[in-house]
Amino acid sequence: MKLYTPLVENMKLQVRMNLKAKCVELRNSEETADSGAVQKGAxxxxxxxxxxxxxxxxxLLRLDDLYLDSFETKDIKTLHGDNLSRAIGRIVGKEGKTKFTIENTSRTRIVVADTKIHIMGSFQNIKIARDALISLIMGASPGKVYSKLRTISSRMKERF
Structure with missing residues (x-):
């Protein structure tokens, strides 16, 4: 119901689950006002x-300037075994501290799913978070990444 309600009642889309093809199908209805509602729903x-x-x-449904970006750790650097798990450990940090710090300073949301990393945010904020994640994958210490994020966040505060 939490998935269904925003799509049907707020965006006025028609939704159905195709069990044979294992996909969710969306389409406009007569009441749909937004021309990009199907794309937002997808x-x-x-x-x-x-x-x-x-x-x-x-x-994503409410704001226009939010985007999704996904990449794999092997797109940045080819890592195997323990080196890969250490890189993912650097990204997540102790009890998720590093990931939450990157999310809060760059105003994004990050999901680490095995070797895939998904980022949601505005275009500029995704770039900030992605640069921090890339430096962690390449082997930078979390302290060095924190200091870079601190300078970037202070610049962002000056701009607004």
């Missing part, structure tokens, strides 16, 4: 399927 369902929380995915 992004909403994709975000939920990638692992974002339902409240974060609902933000």
């Amino acid at each position: 992004d909403f369902i994709k975000a939920y399927a990638l692992g974002f929380e339902i409240q974060d995915a609902i933000a």
Whole structure:
């Protein structure tokens, strides 16, 4: 119901689950006002399927400048075995501290699913978070990444 309600009642879309093809089908109805409602609905369902929380995915329906970006750790650097698990450990940090710090300073949401990393946010904020994640994958210490994020966040505060 948490997936169904925003799509049908707020966006006025028609939704059905095709069990044979194992996909969710969306289409406009007569009451649909927004021309990009189907695309927003598809992004909403994709975000939920990638692992974002339902409240974060609902933000895709409400705001126009939110995007999803996905990449794999092997796109940045080819890692295997213990080296790969250490890189993912650097990204997540102790009890998720590093991931939450990157999310809060860059105003994004991050999902780490095995070797795939998914980021939701505005275009500029995704770039900030992605640069921080890439430096962690390449082997930078979390302290060095924190200091870079601190300078970037202070610049962002000056701009607004």
